[in-house]
Amino acid sequence: MTVDLLNIDTPALILDETKMDANIARMRDKARSLGVTLRPHLKTSKCWEVAKRQLWTPQGPATVSTLKEAEEFALHGVKDMIYAVGIAPQKLPRVAALVRRGVDLKIILDSVEAARLVTQYCQKESLEIKVLIEIDCDGHRSGLTPDSAEIINVARALEAPARLVGVLTHAGGSYDVDTHEALLVRSRGERDGICRAAKKLRDAGYELSIVSVGSTPTALTDEDLTGVTELRAGVYVFFDLFQAGVGVCQISDIALSLLVTVIGHQMEKGWVITDGGWMALSRDRGTANQKIDQGYGLVCDVHGHLIDDLWVSGANQEHGIISARNGRKINPKDFPIGMRLRILPNHACPTGAQHPCYYVVNNSLEIKDCWKRFYGW
Known part of the structure; x- marks a missing residue:
């Protein structure tokens, strides 16, 4: 008997592969047009069959929101990942286990206290862990404001073998608007804020290889990402009614x-x-x-x-x-x-x-x- 939507048990989660593939292609093309690397967020699907279609290479780059995601995707050969949630000290042994397996897993933080705890752990374990400082460009969530003097203090608290490699922000405030003009304001604010933070650190003598921005609404609205190295987004892979309400997709794209x-x-x-x-x-x-x-x-x-x-x-x-x-x-x-x-x-x-x-x-x-x-x- 053919297995179809008329005879499987319900409720059941249905994924339209044709629409998903179109959504993936749209975001990939957008990143290429902006001249930045796409670091897709894999939290939406938590599924290798979906994730491998989002990735530019089988090794990454990728974004994850849990260490479970990092561990699962590492089993499939993904190496270059950012764990884009502020690090909790008790999770550092799991980060270290992945790093020792050859996974280039980077963590984020936004305080001197967290930076010191990471430094202490790295020194105790004689292990380099790469770190990004989280920047808050729109008052939506965690992170330091782009002009905060504390950014330099956090960088100073990161001592070898912990290593500062970049800055990261998430334009969560883009979820609160619903016009192209308002999204452009959020997009430009995200870019300008993260670039100011990066300049502050570079002027202080720190070398940064990653300047990371991202949210699905701003990613699909961005017109100029000069100074940014990479774009992160996740829910675009499926879209939903909320994203349609923001105005970055049609209901028919879900x-x-x-x-x-x-x-x-x-x-x-x-x-x-x-x-x-x-x-x-x-x-x-x-x-x-x-x-x-x-x-x-x-x-x-x-x-x-x-x-x-x-x-x-x-x-x-x-x-x-x-x-x-x-x-x-x-x-x-x-x-x-x-x-x-x-x-x-x-x-x-x-x-x-x-x-x-x-x-x-x-x-x-x-x-x-x-x-x-x-x-x-």
């Missing part, structure tokens, strides 16, 4: 969806009930703060074609509630029990995190493959 089955109706309320609750979709409601709230996701037929005016308006642990935005009651005869639907997610990363694998399709209902993903930190 490669990830959740396959669900209709399991009932609420006649008086005009609802359709599915087996795709928040345990399968995630609780992410990021679009609630955008111009268009997409609820828990948009509804498509089993072929992936958007059904106008329907959304997942509510979700319990294992129940998804589909309703019409305009308040009309959905005719249960149009959505009989057993019918298959696909839900486009608000945020691809947490939706993916709920599932052990991707069921891969390519312009048909037939499942061509099942790609495993991994979990953990």
Whole structure:
């Protein structure tokens, strides 16, 4: 029997390979046009079959957000990685184990205290660990501001065999805007901020080989990255409703969806009930703060074609509630029990995190493959 979307169990995570490949090509072409290296973030998929398509070479470069990712991708031969989350001291032995295996794993930090702890560990272990200082260009998250005097103090606290190799920033504030003009402002601010920080360090005598920027919205908006060496981005590989709301993709570009089955109706309320609750979709409601709230996701037929005016308006642990935005009651005869639907997610990363694998399709209902993903930190 052919395995397809009509006979696998649900809820199930569906990946449209054709759309994914187009998304990957778009970001790769963008980086080339800007004259910078693409260091894709592999956190979105946590899957080698996806990651190997994103990488420019089998060895990297790559970005990871957990040491579990670094360890898993190292098993597949990826060597050049940045662990782009501030280092916690107890994780240094895992970093060291990878470095001793020949993995060029770089870590980030943003304080004198962290720099001293890394220095002490490297000196104790007689091991070089490469470090980037995290810069905060838009007040979104962690990092030092580009003009902070503390940047030099952090650099001074990094003593051999620890080695400063660069600076890194993430334009997370780009997720708060939704026009090309506003994204350009964020993009230029990201570039200018990281370049000021790099100049400060170089003027103080430090050699930097990496000046790293990145977020999917700014990456796809960037017009000039003079002074930057590399671009990082991750969610572009699948895209999602949040990125569509920001304005960097179309809903038709979203490669990830959740396959669900209709399991009932609420006649008086005009609802359709599915087996795709928040345990399968995630609780992410990021679009609630955008111009268009997409609820828990948009509804498509089993072929992936958007059904106008329907959304997942509510979700319990294992129940998804589909309703019409305009308040009309959905005719249960149009959505009989057993019918298959696909839900486009608000945020691809947490939706993916709920599932052990991707069921891969390519312009048909037939499942061509099942790609495993991994979990953990």
